Amino acid sequence: xxxxxTVTGMAAVVLSLAAPLAMGEVSxxxxxxxxxxxxxxxxxLVIDQGEVLFKTKRGPKNATxxxxxxxxxxxxxxxxxxxxxxxxxxxxxxxxxxxxLLTCMTTLQGFDASEIKKKTxxxxxxxxxxxxxxxxxxxxxxxxNGMKINPPLKHPAEKEALKVGEAYFWNRQGPMxxxxxxxxxxxxxxxxxxxxxxxxxxNDVQATMTTWPTYRVSHxxxxxxxxxxxxxxxxxxxPDIEFGSPATTALISFxxxxxxxxxxxxxGMKR
Amino acid sequence: xxxxxxxRATMAGDVADVKxxxxxxxxxxxxxDAKTGQLVPAHFIQxxxxxxxxxxVLAADLGTGVSKNPYxxxxxxxxxxxxxxxxxxxxxxxxxxxxxxxxx
Numbered sequence: 001x002x003x004x005x006t007v008t009g010m011a012a013v014v015l016s017l018a019a020p021l022a023m024g025e026v027s028x029x030x031x032x033x034x035x036x037x038x039x040x041x042x043x044x045l046v047i048d049q050g051e052v053l054f055k056t057k058r059g060p061k062n063a064t065x066x067x068x069x070x071x072x073x074x075x076x077x078x079x080x081x082x083x084x085x086x087x088x089x090x091x092x093x094x095x096x097x098x099x100x101l102l103t104c105m106t107t108l109q110g111f112d113a114s115e116i117k118k119k120t121x122x123x124x125x126x127x128x129x130x131x132x133x134x135x136x137x138x139x140x141x142x143x144x145n146g147m148k149i150n151p152p153l154k155h156p157a158e159k160e161a162l163k164v165g166e167a168y169f170w171n172r173q174g175p176m177x178x179x180x181x182x183x184x185x186x187x188x189x190x191x192x193x194x195x196x197x198x199x200x201x202x203n204d205v206q207a208t209m210t211t212w213p214t215y216r217v218s219h220x221x222x223x224x225x226x227x228x229x230x231x232x233x234x235x236x237x238x239p240d241i242e243f244g245s246p247a248t249t250a251l252i253s254f255x256x257x258x259x260x261x262x263x264x265x266x267x268g269m270k271r
Numbered sequence: 272x273x274x275x276x277x278x279r280a281t282m283a284g285d286v287a288d289v290k291x292x293x294x295x296x297x298x299x300x301x302x303x304d305a306k307t308g309q310l311v312p313a314h315f316i317q318x319x320x321x322x323x324x325x326x327x328v329l330a331a332d333l334g335t336g337v338s339k340n341p342y343x344x345x346x347x348x349x350x351x352x353x354x355x356x357x358x359x360x361x362x363x364x365x366x367x368x369x370x371x372x373x374x375x
Contacts, residue, residue: 039279039292042340125305220339
């Protein structure tokens with residue numbers, strides 16, 4: 001190699017490696033501290049891309065998403081994600097951020113929802129870059145950074161979603177007879193080295209929910225809660241759960257209400 | 272075309288702390304395309320240089336061990352608030368990118 005690393009007048013260089021090296025307890029702490037460093041979070045690259053996309057005229061109607069109503073009024077982004085999921089009059093259902101984005105991409109921009117649903121997540125096995133909806137979700141969510149999780153619970157449909165979500169959480173299903181609760185209702189559980197969130201432990205569930213959307217280092221892309229729902233259904237070996245379906249928004253309503261009062265710390269960065 | 276970078280440069284005492292995020296797929300050349308079974312050609316940032324007010328303070332050769340969307344952090348002694356940091360990269364396919372930031 002002609003030149004490896006030449007640095008003048010410098011003290012230290014940190015590079016993100018593809019795989020963390022052998023780690024003892026101390027370096028796990030170091031690794032966590034690095035994950036918490038926002039300046040080192042590539043999720044910001046995705047947020048920047050999402051902002052450009054949000055403000056670009058696209059789709060058959062050649063429109064931007066700037067008039068999208070996330071619950072606080074058309075175009076009001078600040079704090080909107082912190083008050084989702086919520087009931088929307090126009091669609092007559094409870095929607096989370098991602099399903100609402102799908103609505104706006106359809107109504108404002110004229111995209112075909114079924115087309116978008118064919119490819120909602122980047123496939124890390126092919127080293128893909130984020131899909132549009134992943135970039136957009138990262139951007140819109142970030143406009144609630146620093147705010148408290150505070151989804152409304154007034155409309156009967158919001159109350160119903162919360163109840164259905166919790167019931168679903170405990171419902172055992174699929175070839176392994178798993179429920180979400182099998183893995184996520186006790187402290188100190190883990191699968192391999194990954195500790196599993198206990199959604200009935202306030203600190204735990206707040207730490208989880210305040211850091212989504214999140215940059216997943218092992219995927220090299222920013223993920224959203226819809227992806228996590230899909231991913232955990234895969235963990236349960238059930239068929240793919242439909243993006244933005246009432247089942248997913250009910251689950252997300254339940255998880256979000258469990259974490260109420262937590263402060264968004266975005267973008268997250270996880271393994 | 273390469274997507275934008277992000278640079279943050281702040282003084283801490285007499286040391287500038289520079290943090291750079293680069294958008295890049297960083298293909299290792301070892302990954303097989305699951306559909307075709309063929310190796311995906313390597314595609315990675317090969318050279319990174321950084322200057323402060325035009326003077327080179329860092330020149331690095333990167334390889335395929337660096338993750339996708341690389342993060343590079345380094346510290347430089349001597350600059351002042353308001354000085355300009357410029358970061359350039361070039362990848363093995365000849366694509367290039369540049370971005371700058373004022374040290375705050």
